[in-house]
Amino acid sequence: MARRICALLILLLISLPGSLIADGHPIRFGVTPVFLDDQLAFLAVWKAYLGKRLGRDVVFVQRGNYREITDLLRSGKLDLAWVCGYPLVQNREHMKLLAVPRFNGKPLYRSYLIVPGDDVGTRSILDLQRKVFAYSDPDSNSGYLYPQFALLQLEQDPGSFFARTFFTWGHRKVIEAVASGLAQGGAVDGYVWETLNLSHPELTGRTRVVERSPEFGFPPLVARPSLPQADFLALQEVLLTMGQDVEGAALLRRLNLDGFEAGNAHLFDGIARMARTVGGGSNAAALP
Amino acid sequence: MLQRFRDLSFRYKVPLRACALVVITACLVTVSMISKEYDELRSDLLSNSASLGRVLSLNLVAPLLHDDAWRAFEIISTPLSGEGDNPLLTAEVILVLDPQRRVYVSTQPTHFQMLSDPARVSPEFRIVKDWLAANTQVQPTQLEPPESDRIFVITPISADGVDLGTLVMQYSKSVFLPRFYSIAQRAALITLLVVAVLIPVSWWWGRRMAEPLVRLADGMAKVGPRIPEDREIALYESKDEIGRVGVAFRRMLGELREKENLEREVVVSDRLAALGRLAAGIAHEINNPLGGMLNAISTYKRHGNDDNDAFTTKTLSLLERGLLQIKNTVGALLVEAQVKSHPLSPQDIDDIQTLVLADAHRKQADLTFANDLRGVLPLPSTLVRQILMNLTLNAVQAVHPQGHVYVRAYIHGGSLSLLVKNNGTTIPAEVMPHLFEPFAHQSESGHGLGLWVTYQIVQQLKGEISVQSAPGETRFTVELPLPQDEG
Structure with a gap:
């Protein structure tokens, strides 16, 4: 399949000199609810923008969790995907770093530990022992890996520390679960919390950030390794220069991002270290 | 009080009774309307909540199988998130209990916390739990703990006969009240309108009914030592019972008057007859000596002494004139029917x-x-x-x-x-x-x-x-x- 597409692409590149990317199957862009869930209107605009810049159709593929997106990418059914640093370090051979978003000037973000707004006593994750805790996704760094790692650092067993844990399969829903009181604590992507704090302060206002983690590499955009180099470069070019035109800048504002940069694999070394400490990778999702 | 009502004139009693009838009827209609509405409200709630329970429990199977608490929470939160829906049919709280009857998720997570015992939060759940322990139900069931203002609709969540948990929807009976009040208010308003229209009508009608009776009574009250004239008594002319009584009353009055006249005439004629007998008796008694006296004077005048002096003659004349006058008077009193005449x-x-x-x-x-x-x-x-x-x-x-x-x-x-x-x-x-x-x-x-x-x-x-x-x-x-x- 991939070879046929490559052959077709080469053929098209020969037949249509001057075109950046040969016309062919649409670019398939995987996004996860960890990040961009229920922003259909935004995706439609972004899709149109990318399509215009690339000269090709772009199709956004949404799935319920990271795992499915990772699997689709590994099996070549997606050309690129916006994933988390955790899946990247676990699947280095199946993912090729395409671009890293820049947030507050840096390609970095943090994991936030949040509690309901009316909980004024909690000072650290240790205060949440025997409580109900919400994770976002077992393949999320900020929403799962980091809190697990933090508990291990504090010599606690992440599997029995909480009375009960559950996954919401989305950072926003972690915030909602904590805000509603369903969970007495939750781990959430700091970028998502800050972005929602701008657009939905009434939601984040019902939560309180207790702890902020050290900085990690921002969830990157990755491509399948088999993606033709021309396509890869074309996509990278479009992403890296998004801030240079009005439409792209507006989209970045809506994403609350400064832009994209090529980034480098070492950005995610911290995540890789934590993954080794926690062990077992994504397969060890702490299902109670 | 009762006695006073009993003594009241029909002029007021009949209209009052008619009005009381109107009010009682209106009240009964209103009460039956309200109770019917209340029953409908209740059965509405039950059928709606039962079908909601079925839908929710079906949707909860997968999240419970996968232990996806967040999904379960989203599912049970959906029915409560709709704003502007009929608030009547909105549960106060929806809970999913796990097979151990602990809270799996609830729509009031801070109140009914995950893994907590619901009976500790709300004692009424003790009854729900007891009921669950005693019953293996299949269909949504409604449970109404005694002395509670809540209704619980309990729906099992099971797959392939395996108990995954229980869906409990808690409704407050107080949600009936606003609707109930509005119905009652409307019914009361209609009742008032009906009463406002019917009261004057029935009052007027009642008075109309009572009027002939009142007039008859007034007319009868006038009968005393004196028999009133026909024109003094105003009666309704009709062929109904009161009209007939009126006719009979008039006839009775006429007869009374006739009797009175007759009695008066009898008295008069009796008196006159007695007088007549007295006068005739006296006249006879007087007539005989009178005739003798007059004869004597006449005889004396004819055969008496010729040398009657003037004085004697004058005296006798005087006597004769006086006696004649008496005779005239007595003769006038004595009516002689036996006089011969043609x-x-x-x-x-x-x-x-x-x-x-x-x-x-x-x-x-x-x-x-x-x-x-x-x-x-x-x-x-x-x-x-x-x-x-x-x-x-x-x-x-x-x-x-x-x-x-x-x-x-x-x-x-x-x-x-x-x-x-x-x-x-x-x-x-x-x-x-x-x-x-x-x-x-x-x-x-x-x-x-x-x-x-x-x-x-x-x-x-x-x-x-x-x-x-x-x-x-x-x-x-x-x-x-x-x-x-x-x-």
Whole structure:
């Protein structure tokens, strides 16, 4: 399949000199609810923008969790995907770093530990022992890996520390679960919390950030390794220069991002270290 | 109070009863409307919550199988998130209990925390848990703990017969209240409108019903020592029961009046008869010595001493004149029916006119005579003439100058009728009962025996005499039955 597409692409590149990317199957862009869930209107605009810049159709593929997106990418059914640093370090051979978003000037973000707004006593994750805790996704760094790692650092067993844990399969829903009181604590992507704090302060206002983690590499955009180099470069070019035109800048504002940069694999070394400490990778999702 | 109502006039009692009936009917209708509405409300809630429970429990199977608490939370939160929905059908709280009957998720997570025992939060869940322990249900069931204002709808969540948990929806009965109040308010308003329309109508109608009865009662109340005249009593004319009572009442009054008149007449005639007997007795007793005395004087005058001195002659004359006057008076009192006289002829009546004419001229009265008799009647002419003479002279005396006197004699129903009327002075009511008594109303022109004599003659002739006197007309009527031919 991939070879046929490559052959077709080469053929098209020969037949249509001057075109950046040969016309062919649409670019398939995987996004996860960890990040961009229920922003259909935004995706439609972004899709149109990318399509215009690339000269090709772009199709956004949404799935319920990271795992499915990772699997689709590994099996070549997606050309690129916006994933988390955790899946990247676990699947280095199946993912090729395409671009890293820049947030507050840096390609970095943090994991936030949040509690309901009316909980004024909690000072650290240790205060949440025997409580109900919400994770976002077992393949999320900020929403799962980091809190697990933090508990291990504090010599606690992440599997029995909480009375009960559950996954919401989305950072926003972690915030909602904590805000509603369903969970007495939750781990959430700091970028998502800050972005929602701008657009939905009434939601984040019902939560309180207790702890902020050290900085990690921002969830990157990755491509399948088999993606033709021309396509890869074309996509990278479009992403890296998004801030240079009005439409792209507006989209970045809506994403609350400064832009994209090529980034480098070492950005995610911290995540890789934590993954080794926690062990077992994504397969060890702490299902109670 | 009850007694006071009992004593109340029908004028108020009937309308009050009609109004009470209206109010009671309206209230009953309202209450039945409200209770029906309440039942419908309740069954609405139950059927809605049961179907909601079925849908939710079906959707909860996968999240429970996968232990996806967040998804379960999202599912049970959906029915409560709709704003502007019928608040009646919105549960207060929805819980999913795990097979150990702990809270799996709830829509009030801070209240019913995950893994907590719901009975600790709300004691009513003790009953729910007990019920769950005792029953293995399949269908949504409604549970109403006693002395609780809550209703629980319990739906099992199971797959392949394996118990995954239980869905509990808690409804407050207080959600009925606003709806219930609005229904009650509307019903009360309609009732008030109906009552406002019907009360005046039934009041008016009730009064109308009571009115004939009230009038009848008023009319009856007037009957006392005096019998009221017909025109004094206003009764409803109708053929219904009250109308019939009214007719009977009038008839009774008429009979009472007649009886009263009759009694009065009997009293009068009894008295006159007694007087007549007394007068006749006295007259007889006087007449005999009187005749003797007059004879003696006459004999003395004829055969007495020729040398009667002037003094004796004068004295005897004086005695004779006095005795004659007594004789006249007694003779007038003593009505002699056995006087021989010829039968009555029309000429006798005409004679009366001739005889009275002089008096009439003197009085400048207008005398009209209508003599309808056409033949000889078997009645004593002397007596009839005396009756007519007396009545006509009385009439002439009663009229003012230029007054009218009308006299008529005619045959009517086997009787001779004599009618004498004038437009002179009215006879006062207090005089009427004693009109025919002797010396009852003496005047300068007569000794007051005229009517007495007339009455006695009429009595002896088995006739009747009556008098009506109203302003402008006084009339005397005499009815004398004609004796039947014997043989």
